[in-house]
Amino acid sequence: MLASHAQKYGILIALIVACIFLTFANEYFLTGRNILNVLRQTSINGILAIGMTFVILTRGIDLSVGSIVALAGVVSASLATTSSAAMVAGGPYPVAIAFGAGLAVGMACGAVSGFVVARFNVPAFVATLGMLSAARGLTLIYAGGKPVPNLTDAYRWIGTADLAGIPMPVVAFAVIFLAATWVLTSTRFGRHVYAAGGNPHAAKVSGINVPRIRLLVYVISGGMAGFAGMMLAARTGSALTQAGIAYELDAIAAVVIGGTSLAGGIGRVTGTVIGALLIGVMNNGLDLMGVESYYQQVIKGGLIVAAVMLDQARHKQA
Amino acid sequence: MKTLLKTMVSISALMVAMPAAAQEPLKIGAAVYGLNAEFMQIWAEALENHPAVRDGIVTVTIFDGKYDALVQQEQFETMITQGYDGIIFVPIDIEAGAAAVQAASEAGIPVFGSNTRVNSDLLTAYVGSDDVQSGYMEAKYVLDKIGCTGNVVIIEGPIGQSAQIQRLEGNLKALAECPDVKVIEQRTANWSRAEAQTLMENWLTAHPGEIAGVIGQNDEMALGAIEAIKGAKFEVTDFAIAGIDGITDALLAVKAGDMASILQDGAAQAQGALDLAIAAKMPDYKPMSEIWTHYTDMPWNDGKDKAYNVPWTPVTAENVDALLALRN
Numbered sequence: 001m002l003a004s005h006a007q008k009y010g011i012l013i014a015l016i017v018a019c020i021f022l023t024f025a026n027e028y029f030l031t032g033r034n035i036l037n038v039l040r041q042t043s044i045n046g047i048l049a050i051g052m053t054f055v056i057l058t059r060g061i062d063l064s065v066g067s068i069v070a071l072a073g074v075v076s077a078s079l080a081t082t083s084s085a086a087m088v089a090g091g092p093y094p095v096a097i098a099f100g101a102g103l104a105v106g107m108a109c110g111a112v113s114g115f116v117v118a119r120f121n122v123p124a125f126v127a128t129l130g131m132l133s134a135a136r137g138l139t140l141i142y143a144g145g146k147p148v149p150n151l152t153d154a155y156r157w158i159g160t161a162d163l164a165g166i167p168m169p170v171v172a173f174a175v176i177f178l179a180a181t182w183v184l185t186s187t188r189f190g191r192h193v194y195a196a197g198g199n200p201h202a203a204k205v206s207g208i209n210v211p212r213i214r215l216l217v218y219v220i221s222g223g224m225a226g227f228a229g230m231m232l233a234a235r236t237g238s239a240l241t242q243a244g245i246a247y248e249l250d251a252i253a254a255v256v257i258g259g260t261s262l263a264g265g266i267g268r269v270t271g272t273v274i275g276a277l278l279i280g281v282m283n284n285g286l287d288l289m290g291v292e293s294y295y296q297q298v299i300k301g302g303l304i305v306a307a308v309m310l311d312q313a314r315h316k317q318a
Numbered sequence: 319m320k321t322l323l324k325t326m327v328s329i330s331a332l333m334v335a336m337p338a339a340a341q342e343p344l345k346i347g348a349a350v351y352g353l354n355a356e357f358m359q360i361w362a363e364a365l366e367n368h369p370a371v372r373d374g375i376v377t378v379t380i381f382d383g384k385y386d387a388l389v390q391q392e393q394f395e396t397m398i399t400q401g402y403d404g405i406i407f408v409p410i411d412i413e414a415g416a417a418a419v420q421a422a423s424e425a426g427i428p429v430f431g432s433n434t435r436v437n438s439d440l441l442t443a444y445v446g447s448d449d450v451q452s453g454y455m456e457a458k459y460v461l462d463k464i465g466c467t468g469n470v471v472i473i474e475g476p477i478g479q480s481a482q483i484q485r486l487e488g489n490l491k492a493l494a495e496c497p498d499v500k501v502i503e504q505r506t507a508n509w510s511r512a513e514a515q516t517l518m519e520n521w522l523t524a525h526p527g528e529i530a531g532v533i534g535q536n537d538e539m540a541l542g543a544i545e546a547i548k549g550a551k552f553e554v555t556d557f558a559i560a561g562i563d564g565i566t567d568a569l570l571a572v573k574a575g576d577m578a579s580i581l582q583d584g585a586a587q588a589q590g591a592l593d594l595a596i597a598a599k600m601p602d603y604k605p606m607s608e609i610w611t612h613y614t615d616m617p618w619n620d621g622k623d624k625a626y627n628v629p630w631t632p633v634t635a636e637n638v639d640a641l642l643a644l645r646n
Contacts, residue, residue, distance in 0.1 A: 026524070033550070034523045040549075041516050083566075085645060145359040149567045160549060167549075236511050237545055238567050242354050243512070287520035290503065 010310065011259060011271060014303075015278045022285040029288060036167060042280030043169035044069075044228045044235075046273055048247060049254035050180045051224030053272045054217040056255050057184075058197040059264030060117060060124035062218060064131035065225040065251055068109045069244030070139040072226035076102030077148035077239035080155035086148040095154040099230060106226015107219050109135050114218030118211035128218075132248070139241050148239040159234025169231050176224070180269045193217060198265025253300060254279055257307045278303070344376040344404070346595050347397040348588075349418075351410035351434065352385040356565050357584050361408070361433065364585030368592050369606040376596055387414035394418040398425045404595035405429045406588070409436045412480040416440075428598045432591035433584060435480055442598060445590040445626040449481050452580045452630050453488020453535070456560035458495075459578045459632075460531040463558035466496040468530035471503040471521055473514050473539040482506070485535045485562065502528065507539045514542030515549075522550050530558065537561035537568035537579055544576050564633055569642050572633045581631040581641065586613065590626055597621035 022029040048065050055062045080098035081087045092098075109131055116127040161168045184190035195203040196213040204210050228247075233239035258275030260267025279300060286296050348365055350358055362380050370376045381397075383390040387410050397405055398421060405422055407429050409415030415436040419429045423440040431444035460470060472489055475482035493499060503521050507514035514534065521529065534540030540561030547554050554576045561568055564581030571577045589607035597603045598621070610618045615629050633641060 028523045028526070031523065034520075037519050037523060041519065085566075140354065145353055146356045147565075147567060149570060232512065235545065235549075236515060236542065238511070238541075240511065242510075283516070284520055287505075287517060288524045290505075290524075293505065 011274050026288045038280050038284045039170040040167045042276050043173035045250045046173050046276040047224050047228045048251035049272045049276045051221035052251045052255045054220045056260050057193050058217050062221045063128040063248050066244035066247035067132045067135035068106050068225035069229035071135045072102040072106045072229035073233040073239035074143040074148050075105045076230050077233045080152050081148050081150050083150040092152050102230040103226045107223040110218040110222020114215035118214040143241050156234045253304050261311050345402050346378050346404045347402045348380045348406040349390050349393045350408040351383045353382045361584035361588045365588040368589050387411050391418045403599050406591045408433045412437050430591045430595050432587045443594050445587050447582050447628045449484035450488040452562045453485035454492045455580050457489040457492035457533050459560045460558040461496045464530040467498050469500050469502045469528050470531035472533045474506045475535045476508050477506050509536050511538040511542040514539035515546045518543040518546035532559040534561040537563045537565045566645050573638045579633040581633050583628050586628045594621050
């Protein structure tokens, strides 16, 4: 019971404690602009982590999101660049086409991983490890190893614009968070995701098409990664082939810190978002205080292991 | 089986006995630390477009080291086994490459360094650019622009890499000439634009209105800082910002008046090393790359020097269009 409470509220308490500490430690932490900074810096990892939550809820894992970030980034950017060396013939195309292409690329990568997992029972770790390598290679082939610069203003809007003072990446993060929460808590598909992860056999017996659910969660994760990749390109002004390296680790960390069980079936998007925010707050706070980034990695490592230890304690009780 | 073996032995004996035919092209291998970034792409393209390659005097094979010293070591072993005539080496790490150079040297294959140094006295020659100098040049630009007064931040490369160490040395040399300038933040962003952007966003928050200059040890990180400044709704022109390398995005930013960049001529580093590698095997060879006429400060000297220093080119509003034209 204690462990369960610690699991449910521990991460939120940790976030609040971190914020209180940083407020006293640095005069600029609790300013409007810095809070927007934290949210903006968290948005890309947050969106990846939300997609990852769907996958982990079904007992899977998606190691390929970082590579999909880069692939979707260069493909969509090549449709929205004004640089003649990097553009697809006839470009720049309207931003809707560029975004559509990036999203489609991400979802297609996810569909391939999902199909391999669902249809051939290849462990998710292996299937997405393959996609991690393949998508990175395709990125380099597609872009010839070079960045895709000079993106149109319309394309950069999603990364740089404000909506009533709130940066677009934060708006997108919030919308995706609300949508994902709704899907998981209030739709039949959401209930099937929990069922397929919690007890696949029982889910199958009760008539749920488990392979279809498993396929779709990778499509969702791939789509989120594609979207995040375009937002990253829009934010930095150029799609880079090295973008997103090791992003999967931070995304998995956010999900795990947020209390979603790697054993499947248990977890909430809210927890994931709090986990992502905790990582973001920590990075930002240590930057403000001038602490070397190497410490950030050590602290993050400790948090991940502590979160899983809590998860294990709960399993013993259940 | 025995006959087959015999035939193979006699064929190999014949091959050894025959003098290399004059028209047989030299086989040069290039082991580069990794091909994921634009700079090494430019380097590799220049190597493949060297006039001697086009004329069939030499064939080049480029090995992608995948940012791993061990992979590079293994590629050296492959080239030694296959009897390459020379190796051009761009190591991932200044120390880790020494063993590979030694192995090639013991096999009688000359190794030519390019772009990145390796801590070995067995290199036949090295063609590169002095990173201390570029670090000095970029910091000098920033300090001149802020009038040798105010606060600056330094965004560094991965701590311990030779370019980071040497560029920092140059940065500090220029800073020593401006004792009134204070370095209020100095951190690594690992050559990454996204990391530098986050770092700069946080610094702008922690030091509101206090940062006058940004010394980025490469262009990617300087560009990240520019995006952070724009994102925070400051005027980029209120900051003095400089980077190094002359990547395409940076040339565009120079053109827009947002930053200064110092071009590292990777193409010259590649072609120069190849000319040296050919000259080592063909004593009468005259260098075919046009870099030797372009850089009068870097004389060919019959290909006998141990080190060739490719000059840095500051990118300015005047030459940026010409440099951009070379990229397409």
